[in-house]
Amino acid sequence: MSLWHAARARFRALSDDGRADAELSEEIRFHIDTETAKNVRLGMSPDEARRMAVAHFGGVQRVREDHRDVRRLKWIEDFVADARFALRTMRRTPALVFAAIVVLALGIGANVAIFSAVNAVVLQPLPFPAANRLMMIGEDNPEKKWHLQVAAPANLLDWRASVADFEDVTGYFEGVGNATLTGRGEPQVLNRSGVMGNFFSTLGVRPALGRGFTFDESFENGTHVAILSDRAWRTYFGADPAIVGQSIVLNGVTFQVVGVMPPGFSFPQEGIDLWRPMEWSQDYRASVGFRRAHSLRTIARLKPNATMEHANAQLQAVVSRLKHDYPATNRVMGASMLPLHDWLIGDTRLPLLVLLTSVAFLLLIACANVGNLLLVRAAGREREASLRLALGAGRGRLVRQALAESGVLATLGGGIGLMVGWAATRALVRLQPDGMLRVRDFGVDMTVVAYVLGITLVSALIFGVAPALWMRHRSPAESLKEGGRGAALGRHGRRWAEVLVVSEVALALVMTVGAGLLVRSFLALRDVNPGFDPRGVLVVHVGLNSKYDTEEKAATFMTQLEERARALPGVTSVGQAMNVPFTGATYTSDFIAFGRPEGDYGTEVSHAIVSPSYFATMRVPLVRGRVFTDEDRRGTPATIVINDALARSYFRGQDPVGQRIAFDKVPTDKSQWYTIVGVVGNEHVTALDAAPPIEVYHNVVQEPSDFMEFVLRTNGPPAALASPMRRLVQELDPSLTLLKVTTMDELRDRSLARMRFLTVLLLAFAIVGLALSVVGVYGVLAQTARNRTREMGIRLALGAQSTDVRWLVVRDGLRLTLAGLGIGLVVAMLGTQTMTKLLFHVVPRDPATLSAVAAILALTSVVAAWIPARNASRADPVSALRAD
Amino acid sequence: MAAHDQFDLLRGTLDLLILKTLTLESMHGWGIGARIEQFSKGALDVNQGSLYPALQRLEQKGWIESEWRTTDQNRRAKYYRLTASGRKAVGAETSTWRKYVLAVEAILATESA
Numbered sequence: 001m002s003l004w005h006a007a008r009a010r011f012r013a014l015s016d017d018g019r020a021d022a023e024l025s026e027e028i029r030f031h032i033d034t035e036t037a038k039n040v041r042l043g044m045s046p047d048e049a050r051r052m053a054v055a056h057f058g059g060v061q062r063v064r065e066d067h068r069d070v071r072r073l074k075w076i077e078d079f080v081a082d083a084r085f086a087l088r089t090m091r092r093t094p095a096l097v098f099a100a101i102v103v104l105a106l107g108i109g110a111n112v113a114i115f116s117a118v119n120a121v122v123l124q125p126l127p128f129p130a131a132n133r134l135m136m137i138g139e140d141n142p143e144k145k146w147h148l149q150v151a152a153p154a155n156l157l158d159w160r161a162s163v164a165d166f167e168d169v170t171g172y173f174e175g176v177g178n179a180t181l182t183g184r185g186e187p188q189v190l191n192r193s194g195v196m197g198n199f200f201s202t203l204g205v206r207p208a209l210g211r212g213f214t215f216d217e218s219f220e221n222g223t224h225v226a227i228l229s230d231r232a233w234r235t236y237f238g239a240d241p242a243i244v245g246q247s248i249v250l251n252g253v254t255f256q257v258v259g260v261m262p263p264g265f266s267f268p269q270e271g272i273d274l275w276r277p278m279e280w281s282q283d284y285r286a287s288v289g290f291r292r293a294h295s296l297r298t299i300a301r302l303k304p305n306a307t308m309e310h311a312n313a314q315l316q317a318v319v320s321r322l323k324h325d326y327p328a329t330n331r332v333m334g335a336s337m338l339p340l341h342d343w344l345i346g347d348t349r350l351p352l353l354v355l356l357t358s359v360a361f362l363l364l365i366a367c368a369n370v371g372n373l374l375l376v377r378a379a380g381r382e383r384e385a386s387l388r389l390a391l392g393a394g395r396g397r398l399v400r401q402a403l404a405e406s407g408v409l410a411t412l413g414g415g416i417g418l419m420v421g422w423a424a425t426r427a428l429v430r431l432q433p434d435g436m437l438r439v440r441d442f443g444v445d446m447t448v449v450a451y452v453l454g455i456t457l458v459s460a461l462i463f464g465v466a467p468a469l470w471m472r473h474r475s476p477a478e479s480l481k482e483g484g485r486g487a488a489l490g491r492h493g494r495r496w497a498e499v500l501v502v503s504e505v506a507l508a509l510v511m512t513v514g515a516g517l518l519v520r521s522f523l524a525l526r527d528v529n530p531g532f533d534p535r536g537v538l539v540v541h542v543g544l545n546s547k548y549d550t551e552e553k554a555a556t557f558m559t560q561l562e563e564r565a566r567a568l569p570g571v572t573s574v575g576q577a578m579n580v581p582f583t584g585a586t587y588t589s590d591f592i593a594f595g596r597p598e599g600d601y602g603t604e605v606s607h608a609i610v611s612p613s614y615f616a617t618m619r620v621p622l623v624r625g626r627v628f629t630d631e632d633r634r635g636t637p638a639t640i641v642i643n644d645a646l647a648r649s650y651f652r653g654q655d656p657v658g659q660r661i662a663f664d665k666v667p668t669d670k671s672q673w674y675t676i677v678g679v680v681g682n683e684h685v686t687a688l689d690a691a692p693p694i695e696v697y698h699n700v701v702q703e704p705s706d707f708m709e710f711v712l713r714t715n716g717p718p719a720a721l722a723s724p725m726r727r728l729v730q731e732l733d734p735s736l737t738l739l740k741v742t743t744m745d746e747l748r749d750r751s752l753a754r755m756r757f758l759t760v761l762l763l764a765f766a767i768v769g770l771a772l773s774v775v776g777v778y779g780v781l782a783q784t785a786r787n788r789t790r791e792m793g794i795r796l797a798l799g800a801q802s803t804d805v806r807w808l809v810v811r812d813g814l815r816l817t818l819a820g821l822g823i824g825l826v827v828a829m830l831g832t833q834t835m836t837k838l839l840f841h842v843v844p845r846d847p848a849t850l851s852a853v854a855a856i857l858a859l860t861s862v863v864a865a866w867i868p869a870r871n872a873s874r875a876d877p878v879s880a881l882r883a884d
Numbered sequence: 885m886a887a888h889d890q891f892d893l894l895r896g897t898l899d900l901l902i903l904k905t906l907t908l909e910s911m912h913g914w915g916i917g918a919r920i921e922q923f924s925k926g927a928l929d930v931n932q933g934s935l936y937p938a939l940q941r942l943e944q945k946g947w948i949e950s951e952w953r954t955t956d957q958n959r960r961a962k963y964y965r966l967t968a969s970g971r972k973a974v975g976a977e978t979s980t981w982r983k984y985v986l987a988v989e990a991i992l993a994t995e996s997a
Contacts, residue, residue, distance in 0.1 A: 023962065024936065030961045031914040031932065038918075058933030066937035 082404030104413025107366030112421020120442030154291035165311035171296030210244035210259030232273035252546035371463030406464025414456030433753035505820025508773035515766035537744035538718035555704035575614030625657035625678030640674035802873035813865025910965035
């Protein structure tokens with residue numbers, strides 16, 4: 001292989017310059033001796049012979065230097081020279097170089113930011129020892145369409161006891177609760193997480209101070225214990241190490257602090273202040289509810305040598321046994337298992353993939369643009385190149401020089417891109433809505449830097465290869481034939497430029513279609529009627545403490561607060577609900593109407609508890625019957641309001657009003673029957689993109705609760721009511737603090753936040769991509785139009801109309817754009833399928849989006865073509881012909 | 885030998901001549917120079933010094949290889965040998981050269997007409 005020889009010769013020359021010199025000296029000595037001998041044979045005297053030999057040879061020193069030059073001026077020295085040359089020539093076209101670097105830095109920066117997120121969320125392992133042995137287990141119930149649902153405690157304990165491959169199994173509540181800390185200055189609201197005693201040991205995390213919980217502390221034993229997070233320890237307890245062993249008062253109950261977790265640990269959610277064990281009572285443990293209340297997220301740790309398959313087989317065996325042993329609760333209850341990391345990544349994988357694809361396309365477009373710039377510039381140096389070729393410069397040398405230029409550009413672009421990316425990553429961390437990514441905080445680490453190096457190199461190859469290949473195919477003769485005009489790309493170069501532009505347009509189309517689909521989804525989502533009127537509503541979470549130990553005390557307080565709140569200036573209406581939409585607090589059950597045959601039950605009805613004025617305050621429309629009135633009191637027959645979805649799905653064709661309903665699969669003597677008094681419109685309780693669930697509303701007057709959300713409707717800005725409401729609660733009971741105050745609009749916005757964030761990012765990338773591709777189209781057309789100035793001049797001189805000439809250029813633009821659009825549409829149709837899960841009320845191949853995006857691109861390209869077209873049509877025939 | 889009958893080598897042709905010479909047998913630098921002069925019957929004057937950078941260049945292209953051997957006179961000399969790709973290159977370069985000559989010849993023919 002010649003490449004091999006070449007490399008070896010160069011390597012030898014480089015590695016041993018001295019030896020090569022010595023060898024050359026010996027060669028020259030041999031040569032001159034031989035020549036001398038020949039001259040002697042021809043009859044010269046030895047002195048004469050040697051003198052002639054040396055003369056004939058020429059300057060020994062010059063030969064040495066030439067030889068050395070051939071040896072050295074290759075490889076590294078060439079590279080340095082090329083890079084220096086590149087920098088020097090770049091200084092001659094600063095605007096162009098600046099544009100190229102900015103474009104590259106933006107493309108690389110966007111990639112850095114998105115890749116940092118991918119790296120933190122997907123690539124980095126969980127921050128637990130041997131995290132690959134941690135598994136998420138969830139319950140499956142085909143009848144209720146459950147998959148990986150939270151588990152019943154009794155089932156969890158059976159898995160823990162019976163699956164030999166599990167080292168330990170633990171559970172926790174998914175949500176974070178609130179607790180008011182008193183007795184240490186101002187009352188403080190803390191975020192608390194309920195966990196089983198073996199939670200920390202199963203994860204493999206040890207407290208920084210004190211001890212973790214024990215498994216037995218999952219059950220009631222007369223004392224209450226808590227573990228603080230590092231943040232809470234510093235914020236509320238002055239980082240006092242003596243806190244371990246001390247007592248603190250939460251909601252009026254005394255807890256002993258047994259430990260403080262290390263900094264940064266906040267699992268299962270961000271912002272947890274303290275953990276407390278379940279404290280299940282022995283009565284509860286013995287009750288059927290223990291196997292019925294599906295409430296625990298479950299994590300198992302596999303034994304070191306266990307495989308997931310084997311453990312899962314064991315788990316399935318236990319699940320089958322439980323089905324058999326507890327038919328009432330477990331008849332159709334399955335369980336499945338997957339690595340905890342996979343589960344935690346869950347639905348962030350797809351948005352990240354879409355974002356990563358989008359920024360990759362952006363970078364490709366940026367590369368294509370830079371490639372075009374370089375191509376145009378190389379054409380500008382056509383003469384120089386031909387001249388150097390004619391003078392004997394190696395063609396490879398010219399190609400390498402083109403590559404060196406792209407290398408220098410890529411290095412600068414990559415360096416600045418890394419800085420841009422670092423800033424963008426900070427912005428991404430700061431701006432991401434809650435729950436967007438699993439990891440709240442992330443940055444640029446070595447993996448990201450390696451990635452940047454990789455993509456920079458790939459970019460340089462992509463945009464450097466076109467001009468380099470073009471150089472390779474140039475011959476001096478060809479460039480002479482083309483007239484040595486200032487900056488002619490030539491047939492070959494133009495084809496390269498066109499390939500680049502067509503790819504740019506295709507990529508931009510795919511990006512824009514993706515963004516367009518999300519925009520349409522987002523608009524559809526925003527326009528979903530939530531079933532209530534969220535504008536002008538303040539939401540106040542009121543939680544009572546241990547003082548309110550009977551339902552009467554709680555009811556009295558809540559009623560009093562509602563009445564006083566109604567009297568606040570600006571308040572038009574006040575209601576209460578145990579689960580306001582979008583707060584995620586709800587529970588579901590089975591149900592059956594009175595008189596239905598056995599088996600004709602329904603499942604998964606959501607429960608809400610509301611005060612009578614809730615419906616009026618939220619403007620939930622009444623469909624049939626009535627809402628609660630003063631007639632529905634404690635002691636009168638239990639009444640209930642259902643939503644339209646339940647009325648339509650379960651009471652098909654019948655009038656539900658007046659019927660009775662119980663929340664059991666099979667009613668018993670103990671079943672509580674509720675009389676349905678009215679049907680109201682459907683509220684989107686969980687999220688705007690989820691269909692409203694079937695739902696029942698209990699009456700808080702008949703079923704008091706010690707924590708409620710108050711909803712206050714006002715004419716003015718709802719946030720202005722926050723402080724009056726706070727004062728009101730303090731007046732009624734100084735030991736209470738308001739836990740959370742927000743507005744209904746804010747809750748609604750928050751449920752849109754993820755979608756909005758993703759949409760805005762994708763749209764921004766798409767707009768940049770689109771702009772770059774249009775600039776690309778413009779650049780190539782301007783170039784070709786300039787090359788054809790002479791032709792245009794002749795055409796005009798021969799009587800062509802300027803519109804004809806304009807059309808020639810615009811047609812070129814359209815041809816390129818249409819080719820790009822065609823390819824782009826095919827790719828988009830194939831690719832957007834993967835986005836299906838992100839879309840809302842829009843199909844992946846939405847014709848409206850596809851045609852709108854194609855039209856936008858076509859239109860902008862025509863505009864981009866118009867400027868060079870106009871210039872060409874204004875060509876003055878005389879000066880155009882003289883332009884050489 | 886009159887001065888006007890002797891030509892300086894055009895750049896690029898030296899490489900071809902070296903390659904051509906090496907197709908016969910492997911040879912040392914002096915031998916190559918002597919052979920070229922001999923074949924051209926003295927018409928081509930090889931600047932012997934320029935042989936060595938050219939040889940180095942060809943070696944880097946992978947067209948020739950070198951090794952130290954002992955001559956008949958029992959002296960160490962560096963011998964050059966054509967490689968497989970070098971053999972191919974001779975063919976390509978030769979035909980390029982022929983075309984070049986024909987082209988130049990064609991132009992000269994028209995001018996004299």
